[in-house]
Amino acid sequence: MTDIASSSFVRHDLVNERPAPVKTTGFIGWVRTRLFNSPTNILLTILGALLLWFTIVPSVKFLMVDAVWSGQDRAACLTENAGFAVGACWPYIQAKLPQLIYGFYPEAERWRVNLALVLAAVLLLPLLVPRLPAKGLNAGLFFFAFPVVAFFLLHGGGIKGFGLSWTAGLLELFDDSITGAGNVVLNLSKTSAMAPLLWIIGNLIVLVGTAIHWLVFPLIWLRDQIQGSGQSVWADFAVTTAVVSLIAFVLGGGLRTGWRALAASIATFLAIAIVIKLMGLDHGGLPVVQTSLWGGLLVTLVVSVTGIVTSLPIGIALALGRRSTIPLIRIFSIAFIEFWRGVPLITVLFFATYMLPLFLPGNFTVDGLVRALIGIALFTGAYQAENVRGGLAAIPRGQGEAAAALGLSWWKTTSLIVLPQALRHVIPNLVNSFISLFKDTSLVSIVALFDLLGSLRASFSDPKWSTPSTAFTGFAFAGIIYFIFCFGMSRYSLFVERRLNAHRRN
Amino acid sequence: MSTEARKPPAQIALKIRRILGGKAGWNGVAVQFAFAAILGWIGYEIVSNARANLENQHIAAGFGFLRNNAGFDVNQTLISYTGSDTFLRVFVVGLLNTLVVSVVGIFFATVIGFIVALCRLSPNWLLSRVGEIYVEIIRNLPLLFQILFWYLAVLAALPNPRQSISVLGIAFISNRGLVIPRPIGESGFEPFLAMLALGIVVSLGLRFYARRALFERGQVIRIWPSVLALLFGLPLATMLVFGLPFTFELPQLKGFNFAGGSRIIPEFVALTVALSTYTAAFIAEIVRAGILSVHKGQMEAGSSLGLSRGATLRLIVVPQAMRVIVPPLTNQYLNLTKNSSLAVAIGYPDLVSVFAGTSLSQTGQAIEIIAMTMGVYLLISLVTSAVMSVYGWRVSRSLGA
Numbered sequence: 001m002t003d004i005a006s007s008s009f010v011r012h013d014l015v016n017e018r019p020a021p022v023k024t025t026g027f028i029g030w031v032r033t034r035l036f037n038s039p040t041n042i043l044l045t046i047l048g049a050l051l052l053w054f055t056i057v058p059s060v061k062f063l064m065v066d067a068v069w070s071g072q073d074r075a076a077c078l079t080e081n082a083g084f085a086v087g088a089c090w091p092y093i094q095a096k097l098p099q100l101i102y103g104f105y106p107e108a109e110r111w112r113v114n115l116a117l118v119l120a121a122v123l124l125l126p127l128l129v130p131r132l133p134a135k136g137l138n139a140g141l142f143f144f145a146f147p148v149v150a151f152f153l154l155h156g157g158g159i160k161g162f163g164l165s166w167t168a169g170l171l172e173l174f175d176d177s178i179t180g181a182g183n184v185v186l187n188l189s190k191t192s193a194m195a196p197l198l199w200i201i202g203n204l205i206v207l208v209g210t211a212i213h214w215l216v217f218p219l220i221w222l223r224d225q226i227q228g229s230g231q232s233v234w235a236d237f238a239v240t241t242a243v244v245s246l247i248a249f250v251l252g253g254g255l256r257t258g259w260r261a262l263a264a265s266i267a268t269f270l271a272i273a274i275v276i277k278l279m280g281l282d283h284g285g286l287p288v289v290q291t292s293l294w295g296g297l298l299v300t301l302v303v304s305v306t307g308i309v310t311s312l313p314i315g316i317a318l319a320l321g322r323r324s325t326i327p328l329i330r331i332f333s334i335a336f337i338e339f340w341r342g343v344p345l346i347t348v349l350f351f352a353t354y355m356l357p358l359f360l361p362g363n364f365t366v367d368g369l370v371r372a373l374i375g376i377a378l379f380t381g382a383y384q385a386e387n388v389r390g391g392l393a394a395i396p397r398g399q400g401e402a403a404a405a406l407g408l409s410w411w412k413t414t415s416l417i418v419l420p421q422a423l424r425h426v427i428p429n430l431v432n433s434f435i436s437l438f439k440d441t442s443l444v445s446i447v448a449l450f451d452l453l454g455s456l457r458a459s460f461s462d463p464k465w466s467t468p469s470t471a472f473t474g475f476a477f478a479g480i481i482y483f484i485f486c487f488g489m490s491r492y493s494l495f496v497e498r499r500l501n502a503h504r505r506n
Numbered sequence: 507m508s509t510e511a512r513k514p515p516a517q518i519a520l521k522i523r524r525i526l527g528g529k530a531g532w533n534g535v536a537v538q539f540a541f542a543a544i545l546g547w548i549g550y551e552i553v554s555n556a557r558a559n560l561e562n563q564h565i566a567a568g569f570g571f572l573r574n575n576a577g578f579d580v581n582q583t584l585i586s587y588t589g590s591d592t593f594l595r596v597f598v599v600g601l602l603n604t605l606v607v608s609v610v611g612i613f614f615a616t617v618i619g620f621i622v623a624l625c626r627l628s629p630n631w632l633l634s635r636v637g638e639i640y641v642e643i644i645r646n647l648p649l650l651f652q653i654l655f656w657y658l659a660v661l662a663a664l665p666n667p668r669q670s671i672s673v674l675g676i677a678f679i680s681n682r683g684l685v686i687p688r689p690i691g692e693s694g695f696e697p698f699l700a701m702l703a704l705g706i707v708v709s710l711g712l713r714f715y716a717r718r719a720l721f722e723r724g725q726v727i728r729i730w731p732s733v734l735a736l737l738f739g740l741p742l743a744t745m746l747v748f749g750l751p752f753t754f755e756l757p758q759l760k761g762f763n764f765a766g767g768s769r770i771i772p773e774f775v776a777l778t779v780a781l782s783t784y785t786a787a788f789i790a791e792i793v794r795a796g797i798l799s800v801h802k803g804q805m806e807a808g809s810s811l812g813l814s815r816g817a818t819l820r821l822i823v824v825p826q827a828m829r830v831i832v833p834p835l836t837n838q839y840l841n842l843t844k845n846s847s848l849a850v851a852i853g854y855p856d857l858v859s860v861f862a863g864t865s866l867s868q869t870g871q872a873i874e875i876i877a878m879t880m881g882v883y884l885l886i887s888l889v890t891s892a893v894m895s896v897y898g899w900r901v902s903r904s905l906g907a
Binding site: 030034035037041044045047048049051052177178180181184324325326327328329330332338339341342343344346347350351354355357358359360361362410435439440441442443445446453457460468471472475478479482483486487490 | 525526527528529530534537538541542545547550551552554555556558559560562628629630631632633635636642643645646647648649650651654655658659662663844845847848850851858862866872873876879880883884887888
């Protein structure tokens with residue numbers, strides 16, 4: 001007993017209080033763990049703080065503290081007049097703001113630009129909020145109706161005919177081209193060694209041309225009758241409405257199920273008629289503003305929106321072509337995509353500006369802006385094709401096979417089952433492409449179009465505002481605009497991505 | 507009576523149909539014919555219109571113009587060039603300028619990109635925020651904007667040569683560009699070069715031998731002292747024997763400009779700075795994604811095997827990250843090369859600027875010149891993608907083995 005008691009140890013006094021553990025929560029703890037937890041980290045924190053100190057402080061000082069806020073010309077922004085080292089020269093931006101936004105668009109007509117921008121915003125915003133309904137109608141309005149309306153709003157001018165006249169004109173052009181080609185081959189056959197063969201081919205082509213001529217003859221006759229009448233636009237419009245609605249009715253299933261298609265078609269044409277009447281397109285429309293007068297943010301937005309709207313269908317067509325099993329179509333799509341992806345955009349713009357006019361008939365001049373738009377659409381289309389292809393590859397084979405088992409044709413499988421899923425998958429990638437497209441629109445200033453950057457550069461050469469800080473002020477302003485647009489789009493793409501991957505989040 | 511298996515029906519017709527028309531069969535063949543007809547028609551229209559238009563403008567098609575005298579000067583040439591040289595030489599001069607700005611830009615973009623990526627991955631909160639701000643700002647501004655910013659705002663704001671900013675008294679920055687010392691070859695230059703090359707070759711051979719020894723016999727050979735001696739000791743010894751390989755000619759301010767030294771034109775500086783900082787932001791994201799793609803468990807497994815942190819990074823993490831990083835990184839290098847064509851905006855004499863710009867406006871040979879320019883970039887990107895597919899094939903093979 002005793003030896004146990006003597007060997008046992010019972011503590012009688014309390015152990016001293018240990019110091020509290022190092023705090024790892026709250027602001028202090030956060031600072032300790034994330035900024036000052038080791039000598040290296042302390043050094044890095046000091047380095048980071050120094051970096052921020054030497055970039056943020058001078059920028060804020062330049063943009064706000066040392067800035068000049070009002071004045072009439074450069075005199076206000078000179079150090080000797082202001083009495084301190086002048087930072088940003090904001091009166092210069094105020095004076096140049098109309099030029100930076102509208103370019104040389106006539107002052108009296110600028111309400112049209114504002115209206116087009118408001119329309120775009122009203123149509124685009126509900127499209128971006130996933131919770132709002134009627135995405136199909138909204139998308140249709142934004143991608144098809146809005147570009148046409150915006151064109152007549154911004155460019156002005158009216159129409160002389162409608163669907164029928166345009167179809168007739170196009171077919172006539174096509175027919176002329178075929179007959180011309182046939183005659184060229186016939187001429188060749190007089191001198192060539194393979195004379196009989198060429199003679200046969202030439203006559204065949206001419207025969208096809210003549211046949212087409214007789215086929216389209218009633219159409220052309222009708223067109224001439226309509227153009228001869230007093231109300232050419234409305235007569236043409238009525239005929240087009242009747243024909244298209246009838247076709248929609250028949251294709252929609254005739255008497256059995258075609259009524260819905262008929263109603264939709266008539267409603268669409270009614271809307272078109274209202275637009276034509278509102279804008280007075282049937283008698284000249286708004287005064288024409290040549291695109292050479294457009295400039296600034298307007299051109300930037302026009303080029304990027306047109307690029308977005310036109311590149312997506314091109315991209316989808318090319319992506320489907322690249323996945324097709326038909327050899328020629330696949331080879332063509334691959335070559336087309338790889339070609340445009342392999343060359344820089346600036347050479348594409350040079351191509352569109354200098355080479356494209358050579359490829360078109362001599363009497364056919366294309367506006368400078370439209371040429372750049374064609375180049376950008378082809379270029380961006382190739383990039384979008386690769387994005388869409390990624391989405392198509394992500395759709396399991398079973399989806400297509402299930403659709404085939406239900407008896408759907410290739411077109412229906414693609415447009416109803418595969419494409420909607422594929423496009424939803426790649427929305428973030430598409431938006432990222434749109435960001436780079438938006439940034440790339442600045443390149444049009446190299447081919448003599450005055451977009452935001454081009455207008456900015458032009459405004460630097462104004463002697464009225466040339467001060468040491470003019471260039472920095474201009475770049476700060478344009479940079480903020482570009483940043484807001486691109487950063488907004490990239491945040492939106494992140495938002496969509498997170499929403500799409502909601503099921504994968506843990 | 508034995509029943510023999512029936513022969514499968516002849517599939518030759520089916521196979522032909524499949525080859526000619528894909529899954530769509532004869533419909534596919536018909537579609538192809540229609541498509542070919544449309545393509546032929548478009549091609550015919552283009553050729554006939556181009557011929558008529560060229561005739562109207564009195565331009566002779568063909569590449570004969572390449573032998574004509576260019577008659578304009580280029581302000582940065584790597585090979586000798588005067589105004590009386592041919593357009594072909596202009597093409598080569600422009601191409602070399604493009605390649606030079608691309609290579610220099612790629613070097614700096616890689617360095618800056620890796621630094622920014624390390625910043626973003628740093629556990630230090632402030633430093634990772636600094637990296638993030640850099641990436642967000644640079645990525646969301648157009649490249650052309652940045653090039654013009656450096657050229658029109660920053661470089662134009664620099665003082666003139668007389669008040670130029672001196673870097674250690676050997677290089678000078680002014681609004682006329684950057685002046686740096688020029689190396690001049692001396693008598694010891696050739697032996698120095700030869701010894702340097704020998705050192706590099708022998709070091710590579712040593713490394714190869716050491717790896718063979720490690721993999722086949724498990725024998726660890728320490729090679730770094732000998733490599734160090736080969737790479738630095740050998741050239742130094744040569745220098746002692748044969749004298750200095752080259753000396754530097756320092757720039758001197760004379761009158762209103764610098765004499766001596768070599769001048770790097772401001773356009774080159776602006777373009778390189780803009781291209782490398784811009785591409786660096788994308789490279790940083792690629793590197794960061796690559797390193798994050800290696801699972802945390804790999805690092806833990808490495809340390810549980812007793813490897814040091816450095817050895818784990820070098821042997822386990824980096825090789826796996828590289829597999830993710832290299833393909834998009836090459837893509838960024840290619841983008842940088844293509845983006846160098848924006849030089850035309852500030853007048854740096856690259857391929858697009860001197861050939862598709864000046865030469866085109868002088869000769870009017872739009873089709874030939876633009877085709878040649880596009881062809882160069884297309885060739886570069888096709889070669890790169892071919893190399894990358896070989897790399898991808900090797901990686902997938904090494905993964906499979």
